[in-house]
Amino acid sequence: MSETPVQSKQEPNSGHGQPLVQVENLKKYFPITGGVFQRRVGDVKAVDGVSFTINKGESFGLVGESGCGKSTIGRTLLRLNDKTDGSVHFEGRDLHKLSKSELRHMRTKMQIVFQDPFSSLNPRIKVGDAIGEALLDHGLASRQDIKERVIETMKICGLADYHYDRFPHEFSGGQRQRIGIARALIMDPEFIVADEPVSALDVSIQAQIINLMSDLQREKQLTYLFISHDLSVVEHLCNRVGVMYLGTMMEMAPTDELFSNPLHPYTKALMSAIPVPDPTLKRERIVLQGDIPSPANPPSGCKFHTRCPIASDICKEQVPEYRNMGNEHFVACHFA
Amino acid sequence: MEQLQEQLKIVKPESPWKIAIRRFSKNKLALIGLFILVLMFLLCFVGPLFSPYELNQTNVRNKNQAPNASYWLGTDKLGRDILLRVMLAGRISLTVGLVATAISVAIGATLGAVAGFYRKYADTIIMRIADIFLALPTLPILITLGAILSDLKVDPGQRIYFLMLIIGLLGWVGLARLVRSQILTLREQEFMQATEALGLRDNRKIFRHLLPNTVPIIIVSATLGVAGAILTESALSFLGLGVVPPTPSWGNMITAANSLIEFRKRPWTWIPPGICILVTVTAINLIGDGLRDALDPKMKNR
Amino acid sequence: ACGGGEEAAAPADNGTEATAPADNAGETGETGTEPAEGGESAIGLTEAEDMSMNPAPALARTDSAILGTVAPQGVFNPLFQQTAYDVAIDDTIFSSMIKIKADGTYENDLAEEIEISEDNKTYTFHLRDAKYSDGTPVTANDYLFTMKMYMDSSYDGQSDPLSWNVVGAKEYNAGTAKEISGIKVIDDKTVSVTVSDYDAMTQINLGAVAPMSEAYYGAGYKQGDLSSVKQLNNKPMGSGPYKLTKYTAGQEVDLQANENYYGDKAKIPNLIYKVTTDTTNMAMLQSGETDLDNVTVNEDNVEELKSMGFLDVNVLKNNGYGYVAMNNKNPLFSDKAVRQALTFGLNRAEVVEAAYGPYAEVINIPQSDVSWAYTADGIEAYDYDPEKAKSMLDEAGWTVGADGIREKDGKKFEINFSATADNPVVDALIPIMTENYEALGIKLVTETLDFNAIMEKKDKGDYDMFFAAWGLTPDPDTTVYITDGAQNNSGYSNPAVDELYAKGKKELDLEKRKAIYAEAYQTINEDAPEILMYQRTNMLAINGRLDGWDVTPYKEYQHSLNQVEIAQ
Amino acid sequence: MAKELVAFRNLETHFKTSAGTVKAVNDVSFSIREGETLCVVGESGCGKSVTAMSLMQLIESPPGKIVGGEILFEGKDLLKLSKKEMSRLRGNDIAMIFQEPMSSLNPVFTIGKQISEPLLHHLTMSHKEAKARAIELITMVGIPRPEKIYDSYPHELSGGMRQRIMIAIALSCNPKLLIADEPTTALDVTIQAQILDLMRDIKGKMNTAIMMITHDLGVVAEMADFVVVMYAGKVIEEASVLELFREPKHPYTQGLLKAKPIINQRQERLYSIPGQVPNPVDLGDNCHFHDRCEFCMEICKVKTPPLRAHADGHKTACWLYEEEGQRNERNAGSVEARA
Amino acid sequence: MSQYIIRRLLQMIPTLIGISIIVFAISQMVPGDYITASQNPNMSAERAEQLRAIYGLDKPAVQQYFIWAKNMLTGNLGDSFQHKMPVTEVINTYVWNSFIIAFVTLILSWVIAAFVGVFSAQFQYSFFDKVVTLLVFLLMSLPSFFIGLLAIKYFALDLKLFPTGGMTTAGLNASGWAYIKDVAGHMVLPVAVMTTLSIGGLTRYFRTGMLEVVRQDYIRTARAKGLKERTVIFKHAFRNALLPAITLLGFELPALFGGAMILERVFTWPGIGQIYLASINLRDYPLMLGFTMFLAVLTLLGNLISDILYGVADPRIRLK
Numbered sequence A: 001m002s003e004t005p006v007q008s009k010q011e012p013n014s015g016h017g018q019p020l021v022q023v024e025n026l027k028k029y030f031p032i033t034g035g036v037f038q039r040r041v042g043d044v045k046a047v048d049g050v051s052f053t054i055n056k057g058e059s060f061g062l063v064g065e066s067g068c069g070k071s072t073i074g075r076t077l078l079r080l081n082d083k084t085d086g087s088v089h090f091e092g093r094d095l096h097k098l099s100k101s102e103l104r105h106m107r108t109k110m111q112i113v114f115q116d117p118f119s120s121l122n123p124r125i126k127v128g129d130a131i132g133e134a135l136l137d138h139g140l141a142s143r144q145d146i147k148e149r150v151i152e153t154m155k156i157c158g159l160a161d162y163h164y165d166r167f168p169h170e171f172s173g174g175q176r177q178r179i180g181i182a183r184a185l186i187m188d189p190e191f192i193v194a195d196e197p198v199s200a201l202d203v204s205i206q207a208q209i210i211n212l213m214s215d216l217q218r219e220k221q222l223t224y225l226f227i228s229h230d231l232s233v234v235e236h237l238c239n240r241v242g243v244m245y246l247g248t249m250m251e252m253a254p255t256d257e258l259f260s261n262p263l264h265p266y267t268k269a270l271m272s273a274i275p276v277p278d279p280t281l282k283r284e285r286i287v288l289q290g291d292i293p294s295p296a297n298p299p300s301g302c303k304f305h306t307r308c309p310i311a312s313d314i315c316k317e318q319v320p321e322y323r324n325m326g327n328e329h330f331v332a333c334h335f336a
Numbered sequence B: 001m002e003q004l005q006e007q008l009k010i011v012k013p014e015s016p017w018k019i020a021i022r023r024f025s026k027n028k029l030a031l032i033g034l035f036i037l038v039l040m041f042l043l044c045f046v047g048p049l050f051s052p053y054e055l056n057q058t059n060v061r062n063k064n065q066a067p068n069a070s071y072w073l074g075t076d077k078l079g080r081d082i083l084l085r086v087m088l089a090g091r092i093s094l095t096v097g098l099v100a101t102a103i104s105v106a107i108g109a110t111l112g113a114v115a116g117f118y119r120k121y122a123d124t125i126i127m128r129i130a131d132i133f134l135a136l137p138t139l140p141i142l143i144t145l146g147a148i149l150s151d152l153k154v155d156p157g158q159r160i161y162f163l164m165l166i167i168g169l170l171g172w173v174g175l176a177r178l179v180r181s182q183i184l185t186l187r188e189q190e191f192m193q194a195t196e197a198l199g200l201r202d203n204r205k206i207f208r209h210l211l212p213n214t215v216p217i218i219i220v221s222a223t224l225g226v227a228g229a230i231l232t233e234s235a236l237s238f239l240g241l242g243v244v245p246p247t248p249s250w251g252n253m254i255t256a257a258n259s260l261i262e263f264r265k266r267p268w269t270w271i272p273p274g275i276c277i278l279v280t281v282t283a284i285n286l287i288g289d290g291l292r293d294a295l296d297p298k299m300k301n302r
Numbered sequence C: 001a002c003g004g005g006e007e008a009a010a011p012a013d014n015g016t017e018a019t020a021p022a023d024n025a026g027e028t029g030e031t032g033t034e035p036a037e038g039g040e041s042a043i044g045l046t047e048a049e050d051m052s053m054n055p056a057p058a059l060a061r062t063d064s065a066i067l068g069t070v071a072p073q074g075v076f077n078p079l080f081q082q083t084a085y086d087v088a089i090d091d092t093i094f095s096s097m098i099k100i101k102a103d104g105t106y107e108n109d110l111a112e113e114i115e116i117s118e119d120n121k122t123y124t125f126h127l128r129d130a131k132y133s134d135g136t137p138v139t140a141n142d143y144l145f146t147m148k149m150y151m152d153s154s155y156d157g158q159s160d161p162l163s164w165n166v167v168g169a170k171e172y173n174a175g176t177a178k179e180i181s182g183i184k185v186i187d188d189k190t191v192s193v194t195v196s197d198y199d200a201m202t203q204i205n206l207g208a209v210a211p212m213s214e215a216y217y218g219a220g221y222k223q224g225d226l227s228s229v230k231q232l233n234n235k236p237m238g239s240g241p242y243k244l245t246k247y248t249a250g251q252e253v254d255l256q257a258n259e260n261y262y263g264d265k266a267k268i269p270n271l272i273y274k275v276t277t278d279t280t281n282m283a284m285l286q287s288g289e290t291d292l293d294n295v296t297v298n299e300d301n302v303e304e305l306k307s308m309g310f311l312d313v314n315v316l317k318n319n320g321y322g323y324v325a326m327n328n329k330n331p332l333f334s335d336k337a338v339r340q341a342l343t344f345g346l347n348r349a350e351v352v353e354a355a356y357g358p359y360a361e362v363i364n365i366p367q368s369d370v371s372w373a374y375t376a377d378g379i380e381a382y383d384y385d386p387e388k389a390k391s392m393l394d395e396a397g398w399t400v401g402a403d404g405i406r407e408k409d410g411k412k413f414e415i416n417f418s419a420t421a422d423n424p425v426v427d428a429l430i431p432i433m434t435e436n437y438e439a440l441g442i443k444l445v446t447e448t449l450d451f452n453a454i455m456e457k458k459d460k461g462d463y464d465m466f467f468a469a470w471g472l473t474p475d476p477d478t479t480v481y482i483t484d485g486a487q488n489n490s491g492y493s494n495p496a497v498d499e500l501y502a503k504g505k506k507e508l509d510l511e512k513r514k515a516i517y518a519e520a521y522q523t524i525n526e527d528a529p530e531i532l533m534y535q536r537t538n539m540l541a542i543n544g545r546l547d548g549w550d551v552t553p554y555k556e557y558q559h560s561l562n563q564v565e566i567a568q
Numbered sequence D: 001m002a003k004e005l006v007a008f009r010n011l012e013t014h015f016k017t018s019a020g021t022v023k024a025v026n027d028v029s030f031s032i033r034e035g036e037t038l039c040v041v042g043e044s045g046c047g048k049s050v051t052a053m054s055l056m057q058l059i060e061s062p063p064g065k066i067v068g069g070e071i072l073f074e075g076k077d078l079l080k081l082s083k084k085e086m087s088r089l090r091g092n093d094i095a096m097i098f099q100e101p102m103s104s105l106n107p108v109f110t111i112g113k114q115i116s117e118p119l120l121h122h123l124t125m126s127h128k129e130a131k132a133r134a135i136e137l138i139t140m141v142g143i144p145r146p147e148k149i150y151d152s153y154p155h156e157l158s159g160g161m162r163q164r165i166m167i168a169i170a171l172s173c174n175p176k177l178l179i180a181d182e183p184t185t186a187l188d189v190t191i192q193a194q195i196l197d198l199m200r201d202i203k204g205k206m207n208t209a210i211m212m213i214t215h216d217l218g219v220v221a222e223m224a225d226f227v228v229v230m231y232a233g234k235v236i237e238e239a240s241v242l243e244l245f246r247e248p249k250h251p252y253t254q255g256l257l258k259a260k261p262i263i264n265q266r267q268e269r270l271y272s273i274p275g276q277v278p279n280p281v282d283l284g285d286n287c288h289f290h291d292r293c294e295f296c297m298e299i300c301k302v303k304t305p306p307l308r309a310h311a312d313g314h315k316t317a318c319w320l321y322e323e324e325g326q327r328n329e330r331n332a333g334s335v336e337a338r339a
Numbered sequence E: 001m002s003q004y005i006i007r008r009l010l011q012m013i014p015t016l017i018g019i020s021i022i023v024f025a026i027s028q029m030v031p032g033d034y035i036t037a038s039q040n041p042n043m044s045a046e047r048a049e050q051l052r053a054i055y056g057l058d059k060p061a062v063q064q065y066f067i068w069a070k071n072m073l074t075g076n077l078g079d080s081f082q083h084k085m086p087v088t089e090v091i092n093t094y095v096w097n098s099f100i101i102a103f104v105t106l107i108l109s110w111v112i113a114a115f116v117g118v119f120s121a122q123f124q125y126s127f128f129d130k131v132v133t134l135l136v137f138l139l140m141s142l143p144s145f146f147i148g149l150l151a152i153k154y155f156a157l158d159l160k161l162f163p164t165g166g167m168t169t170a171g172l173n174a175s176g177w178a179y180i181k182d183v184a185g186h187m188v189l190p191v192a193v194m195t196t197l198s199i200g201g202l203t204r205y206f207r208t209g210m211l212e213v214v215r216q217d218y219i220r221t222a223r224a225k226g227l228k229e230r231t232v233i234f235k236h237a238f239r240n241a242l243l244p245a246i247t248l249l250g251f252e253l254p255a256l257f258g259g260a261m262i263l264e265r266v267f268t269w270p271g272i273g274q275i276y277l278a279s280i281n282l283r284d285y286p287l288m289l290g291f292t293m294f295l296a297v298l299t300l301l302g303n304l305i306s307d308i309l310y311g312v313a314d315p316r317i318r319l320k
């Protein structure tokens, strides 16, 4: 607990519009069990005290190392997992305190596109049904309308109507991802957690989907939590970006600000690692040294210090403050 | 675009039922199974109308005749026509087998699914009830039930409904545990998180998403259940729960041949009901397999 | 011994001369004073015809015999024995004061002499010089000890010792007395028992007691606690022709000839009771795994056994009868004419034929036709006569209604009939009865139930008809037909019958008793309180290599085991 | 010039579905040389994975079936090998990283067990050696706390971690050919860079050939020596990576390159190719891209363009370059020739 | 996990109390009691009352229940009415005979069913599969005693390969190895029949499980690793296919000790099944109730074990 960064105190209050989602000091620990009797021997601190706000109509990008807790944030934020601590407010209401039926109702307003398209589809349900069933279940449309809307949404997402009666395993990886996107979009939600929605898609479809997402955002004031590895896509789509490392937020800033002026050494490393589609160009990369630490036993002080090229003694001991550097640019680094 | 339009016309989306039916009807074995079952029903429900004999007609002088021109399948030790009895027995046995199995499958699958899905209290309660069901001594309960039905003067003809219920109630525990265990695995999968994210009703989660994934095991359990129910019926009839002796059932007819001598000397008394059960069970299994394949997205064009 | 036909030819004293059972059988046909209806040869002994077919395993047993039995419960103690299978074994291990004779009467065994006082209330037993299998003598004191165990408050065996009316028994039972005042040990070999009231059964009750060694059984016995005695149940010690050497529950009981037996020493040194079941007992006889077994009687089984060639097949009348009880207290059956009509209207012969073929007979009085109390005089045979039945019903006011079912005072003639399902008769009875009564215009609603469930319905009086069977004791005394008798299942009540039974019980003279019971049977036959169905048979199949048996319906095979020898 | 390691010759893999036959791979030919990295790009659903799976002979059958062509590996036709011979190659000489990391790991075995399996089986290591090597492999793909991970179950790992486990398994036996089906899509850029480095490293050390399927043109640019572009079951263009990025010929390839968002070059709207991929059932005899192509000609609607070679082994299947292609082919004399 | 086990064990207490009450209530409702069931034609009404008093059957039901329950807590299940000895002793005498064949049957049937099921699934719709399927159904279509009889007829009577019944050869005073051999010989037929009967259902379960599993992606992965087909099937696929069957394993624990009523009779096997049946028919309450409770405890334990096994076999399930 003592390791919790002080960032939680400071509520970044950025941008325009009303806050739609407010995440405060969110924590999610997974128990590690061991021994014959599977006793709890520790916790994976997948998310360890993260706070941020997403305003209505904004798209918030979340980038970071694989395994740093992005998907877990996405899930916990939608209460698909139970949280360990902290709170999530959606439209001002604490999601984790809603009753089952209130939550169910709330779900029509917030959707998620899962990272793994295949396992998030029931192998025995035809994709057309899978896309349309939530409408049916919430009584949002008649059976006939649903079919039309499903086909319409499928087309928007780059699927064809003849895909309606197919089962998930009959699709290629990218096609499945599109099914997941269609399933979320058809609900006409206010907020979407998109967990790497385009990483499995070819660039053309990717462009199509991203265009679609930004069109929807413009037209319907949609709000996104956009989780991705692909910084170029994040740059294109998001208004603000948060950079995570080992369960905590390291840096958060409006997109342009972040990309033009990355402050955290980890962000800088990330930026430099982006492959550029030009085989003639060979760039200098910041190579991160050392092993990635375990989220079960994160390093003291700044969690990044074990791999940081500019780390010094203070980093090992003190948790850096999560500071606003102006321009809504927050960073947790002693040297920023 | 034009071409797309054209495609639209050609490829009209089929209703899922139609697909299942079409796939089912493509499955030759399943069709054969269905055909046999229909045939069995016809034989049992229509066949007796053409028989020159009557159910209660005993004729001790004609007892134990081997199959011959007037008794195609021979006679039993009271001189009754075995063909007629087999057909009449089928009415009881087919109904009992199917209805009782349907009951236990319905209860078992539902309770198993509910327990596995909700876990916690629902699981504890349902599984403890299941434990109690397993732990209770069946025989004394059945004896008591038989006595109660008798005391209530329930028409023996109607006890068959209780019988189906009882056999159904006796058989749900195994399936419930099987289904529960599968659901426990399934519910941890990501597509269930997806249903949660969509805010689907629990009903739909259980019956549309989880149960269909347990269909194969349900089908096995049902196929095994039918034969079991048919044979159990005869055991229960001893306790005032099943059919009463002049009314035959396949189980009763087989159990009547309970000695090595009967077995060797008069095969015509036990082979026909045995074959009937076998054929029924096989037919149901064929249908079950067909159904499973039809419902299994990965099994196509078989 | 009068009455009993076929068994008359096998008097006890004959047995010692190792008369081949074949002789008995031969006589059955010729001398049968009362050829059982039709006198078919189906009943009786059929000797092995071809001993060359005897299987090797049987031939290999030169000093032992294996007797098939249904699994005994291991209660090898005459006090507590319950199943017939335990009894059979106990009978070879223990000797009583008296033993049964072929005709169902008794003769002395351990008792050399039994003196009965003038008032019939004091019975003095003079014991022989007999020894237990451990070599200790059987004493009068052991008899007393055994009686104490019977009278003990914790005694939960099948006997009803307090009904023997031994003086002082109740006090001992209640714990108010330390001794039974009515039993006096006069000397080592003499003991007298005084009863407060006597009847025909007294001597048998007192005499059937097998003295048990106080030294052995009495070690831990305290008044009011028989548990130490029960612990010896599977380690019996008696004075019979055999002694138990090994008991493996559910599998076998090994016996060895008792060299201390007072009488004719057993000729077969080792006896093994092997557990069999009715599914395989014939197969085991056939393969030579057993030498003797009781096999269910039916045409198939008899034929099968006979065809084996090396078996003596003994079909014996069973001491018992099957009947359909009618609830005499139910208005439906309160009219004697209706009961008679129902008897006339049921084709009992066909039921019996279907169930047993020639191996059972329709009966009309509740007594075995081999009993001395049997009579055929003045007995209505109630041969199947549907027309007569119909007209009797008409007369009784039951007229055929529009739907073909008889009714009276607006009440339909509908009978609920319960039967257990484990009886071959029921299989035949239910369809035939349904058909027969339908023809009479009576609707029969049948159900098969657990035996106890039927008995409970009976106890509550909530029944119309049920099917059951009685076992018969050698003595005709019974409470089945007396008003409110303990075993009166049908609620039948006829003061005349009550009186006759009371008289018969008190009378000690056999001839006089015969007359009394004949009259009782005639009355019952007339009243038709129940539909008597059949007396069936039992079958004992014995490997032909074993000779010397003396078996009758009363004298079971174990009673002559010590005479049996292995033919060379 | 390096030896040819794998050659696809007119491969055809079809799926029978209720709607008809899907020609997922339709007459595909290309080859991979020893030590070369070949990237396959293309529309999602165009048959990239199926091509790779055909090589591994892991097409689910039914409904899939390789109906024609041959796949030569070191000169042997894999399609003619016995099951046993094939399984000796798999995981040993040819390894594959699958696209779906989530479902590709057996849920009931620990990670360690799954990694050490091929080590025990192909390299006949002792259990102890295998464990050490497995932990080494886990570390190598950049996963922290390898000892703990060794004893974890797949569901306890994040998507990226599972993907890396799959990579570790594939690399375990130092294969001659590594097929990587979108190996880094689930990984963040730093790890991706690390993995790409790792693959390059292995390639350098062991002369491993890599067949990499990816959507990320950045990765293609970094990794590939040679690129094959597929569309609707067919190869529509192949060229060396420099050539392809310098002068993409096929309109589809051009579209792809245009659609990629590039960092620090923010656009209002991303370019995307209009229209949709045709229904793979009953593809007609035409250019499958014709209805999305801005240069569509009459001939495109009625005839499938053949794959023609241009200069430097650059090949295209497009009627636009038909004449040029024919000319080149005559000049080069051999279809196989390339830089 | 240890917490889970403790919690489940604690849960067993109310469940067992519940079962004991229900079972006792049933024994009260079952028509007849030991006195009526023993069918003694000479029993007078007075004697019957006397006996009921000795057995405590005359007391009010609630009182009887508490006496019984109290004794049970001290490990005293009472004396069997018919066997005239302590229930525990009766059970101990017979239950091991049942256990030995049940145990051998269990092992055999699971191993065989696993193999047959796997092969059936591997070669779905092949000749082998069809034959197996038909055979399974044939066995299901006949009552068990029938199959027992059949086996006796062909293997014991006609071919004389095995004894017709019993557990030992009569009069054989063997011990040690000879005894074991004798018993083993007698076990062959009953075990074979029981095995044949129980593999039927299991085979179907295994087959279905395998059919489901072999199409999973991770099987493809296993193949891609170049593992032998045997390893792929028996290690990767089988372990997953086994999961549902583990649930069935829990049922086997009470079955191991429960005895087979019908087949023990057919084969004259001195097992507990017959004894239990008789205790029900004779209303020998102490034995009937005692053995029922014994089985109840085993049932609960069995289910607990199967839940634990399931959690162990499928790491995705967390036992809480």
Ligand SMILES: Nc1ncnc2c1ncn2[C@@H]1O[C@H](COP(=O)(O)OP(=O)(O)OP(=O)(O)O)[C@@H](O)[C@H]1O
Pocket: A169, A170, A171, A172, A173, A174, A175, A200, A202, D015, D016, D017, D022, D024, D042, D043, D044, D045, D046, D047, D048, D049, D050, D051, D060, D063, D064, D099, D280
């Ligand atoms: N089991 C199957 N049954 C029917 N069709 C299939 C099956 N597997 C693949 N397909 C079809 O084959 C075509 C090619 O699929 P493939 O997986 O090779 O695509 P891909 O190029 O790998 O796409 P992605 O980049 O999205 O993974 C697709 O149209 C797909 O729908």
Ligand SMILES: Nc1ncnc2c1ncn2[C@@H]1O[C@H](COP(=O)(O)OP(=O)(O)OP(=O)(O)O)[C@@H](O)[C@H]1O
Pocket: A030, A031, A044, A045, A046, A065, A066, A067, A068, A069, A070, A071, A072, A073, A115, A295, D155, D156, D157, D158, D159, D160, D161, D186, D187, D188
């Ligand atoms: N069910 C679980 N049980 C135990 N640990 C888990 C579980 N789910 C996730 N974790 C752990 O939590 C951490 C964060 O996982 P998460 O899936 O959120 O990562 P991510 O940032 O989405 O990574 P990726 O980009 O690879 O998808 C990882 O270390 C993972 O091992």
Ligand SMILES: [Mg+2]
Pocket: A070, A071, A072, A115, A195, D158, D159, D160
């Ligand atoms: Mg993730």
Ligand SMILES: [Mg+2]
Pocket: A172, A173, A174, D048, D049, D050, D099, D181
């Ligand atoms: Mg793919």
